[in-house]
Amino acid sequence: MGNNKEYGTPFQREVWEALRRIPKGSITTYGAIAKYLGQPRAVRAVGTAVGRNPFAPEVPCHRVVRADGTIGNYSAGNGVATKIALLEKEGVEISDGKIIEFEKRLYRFEDQ
């Protein structure tokens, strides 16, 4: 029977689609996603949408960190601890709650 449940609002789906583009071992920021979607000021809205990603960690919302290189939050699994564990598992080094070589790890969506 064809009642596929569709998740989220159109905006949320765009955000989750953006997440899927982030390669393993790379990270991005909430602001970068907002900019990629053409709404650079919708940073908070992006944060909320990412936080409601129902496909974690299949859809890598754990690869989104704060603009200053700190981890930020996470609601799936055991919270931030899980986020850190997933990132380290993908080769992203973290020290004192911050991404090591943050800018080098940053993924740029469309050569922004």
Place this chain on the structure above:
DNA sequence: CCAATGACTAATC
């Protein structure tokens, strides 16, 4: 429709 709510950010102290 209005008010409140965030996995944010930048500036200021």
Place this chain on the structure above:
DNA sequence: CGATTAGCCATTG
């Protein structure tokens, strides 16, 4: 570095 403030925006009740 921590605390506070203000700005911003989609989403929710």
